[in-house]
Amino acid sequence: MATGKYHVSRRLDCYSSSRRDGRNTIRSTCRGEFSQSRGHEAKRNDGRKMVSKNRDKEHHLVEVQSGARLYQDGVRPTFEKKRKLSPILWDVEDTEMWISSKNRVVSAGTILSPPMATFTLSSNDESGGCVLNSSISLDQVHGSDLPMTDQSISLSGSGCKALALHQEPSEGGDQDGSMVEDGEFVHERNISMSRWASDSDSPRLICASDDEEMTLENRALVTKRSSPESGEFLPGGSDHRTSSAGSDEIGLAGGASVGDSEYSDQAVVMDVDHTYLGNADNNQDDTDDENNREHQEFEVSSLPARRSINMLDSCRSVFEYERLNKINEGTYGVVYRARDRKTGEIVALKKVKMNKQDSDGGFPLTSLREINILLSLNHPSVVGVKEVVMGDVDSIFMVMEYMEHDLKGLMETRKRPFSTSEVKCLMLQLLEGVIYLHDNWVLHRDLKTSNLLLNNKGELKICDFGLSRQYGSPLKPYTPLVVTMWYRAPELLLGAKQYSTAIDMWSIGCIMAEMLANEPLFKGNSEVNQLDKIFRTLGTPSEKIWPGFSELPGSKANFVKQPYNLLRKKFPAASFTGTTVLSESGFDLLTRLLTYDPEMRITADEALEHDWFREVPLPTSKDFMPTFPPMHTIVR
Numbered sequence: 001m002a003t004g005k006y007h008v009s010r011r012l013d014c015y016s017s018s019r020r021d022g023r024n025t026i027r028s029t030c031r032g033e034f035s036q037s038r039g040h041e042a043k044r045n046d047g048r049k050m051v052s053k054n055r056d057k058e059h060h061l062v063e064v065q066s067g068a069r070l071y072q073d074g075v076r077p078t079f080e081k082k083r084k085l086s087p088i089l090w091d092v093e094d095t096e097m098w099i100s101s102k103n104r105v106v107s108a109g110t111i112l113s114p115p116m117a118t119f120t121l122s123s124n125d126e127s128g129g130c131v132l133n134s135s136i137s138l139d140q141v142h143g144s145d146l147p148m149t150d151q152s153i154s155l156s157g158s159g160c161k162a163l164a165l166h167q168e169p170s171e172g173g174d175q176d177g178s179m180v181e182d183g184e185f186v187h188e189r190n191i192s193m194s195r196w197a198s199d200s201d202s203p204r205l206i207c208a209s210d211d212e213e214m215t216l217e218n219r220a221l222v223t224k225r226s227s228p229e230s231g232e233f234l235p236g237g238s239d240h241r242t243s244s245a246g247s248d249e250i251g252l253a254g255g256a257s258v259g260d261s262e263y264s265d266q267a268v269v270m271d272v273d274h275t276y277l278g279n280a281d282n283n284q285d286d287t288d289d290e291n292n293r294e295h296q297e298f299e300v301s302s303l304p305a306r307r308s309i310n311m312l313d314s315c316r317s318v319f320e321y322e323r324l325n326k327i328n329e330g331t332y333g334v335v336y337r338a339r340d341r342k343t344g345e346i347v348a349l350k351k352v353k354m355n356k357q358d359s360d361g362g363f364p365l366t367s368l369r370e371i372n373i374l375l376s377l378n379h380p381s382v383v384g385v386k387e388v389v390m391g392d393v394d395s396i397f398m399v400m401e402y403m404e405h406d407l408k409g410l411m412e413t414r415k416r417p418f419s420t421s422e423v424k425c426l427m428l429q430l431l432e433g434v435i436y437l438h439d440n441w442v443l444h445r446d447l448k449t450s451n452l453l454l455n456n457k458g459e460l461k462i463c464d465f466g467l468s469r470q471y472g473s474p475l476k477p478y479t480p481l482v483v484t485m486w487y488r489a490p491e492l493l494l495g496a497k498q499y500s501t502a503i504d505m506w507s508i509g510c511i512m513a514e515m516l517a518n519e520p521l522f523k524g525n526s527e528v529n530q531l532d533k534i535f536r537t538l539g540t541p542s543e544k545i546w547p548g549f550s551e552l553p554g555s556k557a558n559f560v561k562q563p564y565n566l567l568r569k570k571f572p573a574a575s576f577t578g579t580t581v582l583s584e585s586g587f588d589l590l591t592r593l594l595t596y597d598p599e600m601r602i603t604a605d606e607a608l609e610h611d612w613f614r615e616v617p618l619p620t621s622k623d624f625m626p627t628f629p630p631m632h633t634i635v636r
């Protein structure tokens with residue numbers, strides 16, 4: 001969290017890291033240029049797509065002591081579900097970061113962009129509303145190296161009020177909407193895969209009234225409101241809401257009733273306004289005409305809109321779960337242990353905190369973002385979200401797979417540090433998860449030990465994606481002890497406006513050191529103090545070891561002058577005093593993770609292949625990781 005001295009403003013459209021060595025180079029400009037020069041990654045400057053080509057190759061998993069998952073051909077498996085996308089806010093940054101009842105505008109970086117996709121509009125569904133069916137053949141858009149994805153979207157009900165598939169056009173370029181500002185290629189996102197909807201079926205986006213036109217467009221500004229004019233929660237009912245889990249319906253605007261009074265007055269509504277590229281009025285007229293036609297085809301890019309989206313229409317009730325105890329409370333939510341009344345499965349319920357500081361108690365964007373991201377990811381090292389359920393007024397819960405521990409809590413209660421083999425096992429899982437995130441253009445940005453969950457099967461999973469776009473925005477922490485900066489990369493602490501996957505790698509370095517030593521490496525209490533602690537251990541950076549350092553906004557501060565790197569003192573190769581020891585190879589990995597220059601910092605891919613994981617002691621198998629009594633059964 002940017003809580004300190006430096007206002008770290010980050011623009012997705014300037015998300016870049018140009019490595020001199022060509023590794024992990026990510027460069028994206030406002031024009032949507034993009035290049036990534038690693039072997040397995042496509043280099044494109046046409047603003048359309050980027051894929052990891054060798055992900056399609058056959059790969060061979062090799063178990064190293066059944067713990068380290070290394071691959072003979074150096075290629076990890078592709079997970080079935082790549083990143084998906086819910087039809088809600090995705091990348092929002094650089095302007096006002098919240099959505100509220102006051103129609104404060106949020107710049108919607110991107111939600112979905114189906115440019116060039118063709119939609120078929122039908123207005124003769126049985127309920128008298130309009131139904132939009134769309135089929136998007138993405139291979140037509142991308143060429144052959146993207147998997148063909150069909151997206152089917154239905155708008156049904158008494159009318160068509162809202163649907164927005166957004167794309168923020170970048171200035172001066174990329175107006176085909178095929179690329180987001182930070183270089184993400186949104187064609188890969190698959191609305192139909194979101195667990196706001198069913199995994200198996202295409203989502204249906206329900207409209208509430210006839211009085212507003214239905215639209216899809218390439219540019220939108222998004223606000224959220226608490227009344228039909230301004231609001232986040234809309235009273236009233238919808239004939240179209242379903243109450244079953246995994247429903248394929250996503251409600252839009254106004255209709256919130258599911259028959260249960262406990263949440264009949266709730267509906268998260270995203271009212272989508274827009275500034276339309278080109279001739280909006282003409283397009284508006286066109287759309288109105290088209291709404292009256294049957295099976296009229298139109299281009300997404302020609303559609304204007306003002307839209308409201310009720311995303312929770314199809315959610316089940318939280319009362320499907322029996323609450324057992326509180327696990328923990330973070331900045332953005334309280335997490336409970338609960339049991340599925342039907343299946344008996346133990347789950348974690350994360351209750352989303354509403355923005356109490358907003359008079360209307362708005363749905364926090366961080367939570368929208370976290371839900372959206374987590375629903376779109378599928379990896380063994382990323383915590384799984386099963387569904388989103390609704391509780392009483394002002395309460396929404398994420399249902400996650402339950403994990404017995406978080407790394408922070410575990411390290412606090414353990415008497416001894418993890419062994420080197422155990423650290424390797426955990427590091428491998430962490431790196432695999434982070435590779436998956438980075439491959440899918442997700443920067444976690446808040447990796448820390450309390451966001452790493454562990455279960456008693458030896459599995460590590462990354463959680464808490466709420467801050468993944470929050471640097472530089474005016475966060476409103478609910479408790480003072482939030483968003484530790486102990487894991488924050490020096491470029492962020494120094495106010496860099498351009499940053500890359502390297503920020504997560506620094507955090508991983510801090511985590512590795514902490515796992516080895518059983519205590520945090522740099523425990524700063526302010527951003528300046530954090531930098532001071534880093535510099536005292538690693539030496540004060542200079543332009544020589546970190547080209548570009550002197551141009552960073554914070555670099556002019558009067559820091560300690562410490563010419564030496566003293567990290568090895570903390571992690572010696574041998575010790576007679578009980579200090580944590582680390583081999584040459586292990587120290588090399590740690591040093592590469594804690595490299596000042598983000599362009600020189602090791603990537604997750606490279607780290608996974610580091611020799612340290614192949615030297616003895618080899619990584620412990622997950623099956624042989626120690627287990628601990630779950631803390632969570634005790635009410636904290």
Ligand SMILES: Nc1ncnc2c1ncn2[C@@H]1O[C@H](COP(=O)(O)OP(=O)(O)OP(=O)(O)O)[C@@H](O)[C@H]1O
Binds near residue numbers: 334350405409450453
């Ligand atoms: N799936 C889960 N299973 C078990 N415990 C969990 C799970 N998810 C989260 N927790 C616990 O709840 C804590 C807070 O969760 P999380 O980090 O998602 O909330 P947050 O409000 O975003 O926190 P932060 O203050 O770090 O931003 C975690 O540190 C962990 O102890």
